[in-house]
Amino acid sequence: MERSAWEYAVDVLAPAYNLPLQMDDDIVQDSLDSYRDWLHSRSICPNCEAVGMEIAKHRYRCLQCHSEWRVNEARSCELRRYRR
Secondary structure, X not given: OHHHHHHHHHHHHHXXXXXXXXXXXXXXXXXXXXXXXXXHHHHEOOOOOOEEEEEEOOEEEEOOOOOEEEEOOOOOOOOOEEEO
């Protein structure tokens, strides 16, 4: 899905706004890797460090210890996890 968004930006949006945007696979992969790392960091349980799953927007539950936590948006700031 993320790759499709990149392709849409290059093929549809860039020409519509007269932007010289090209698809550089290295940049795309680096960006997607960074996004995957960000998602994974959010899902790490602050209690036992197992992987949790998102149960609602900004809310996660651990698959191992069943604790719940919430996260901030962390788009332009440091990721924060708060225990419930």
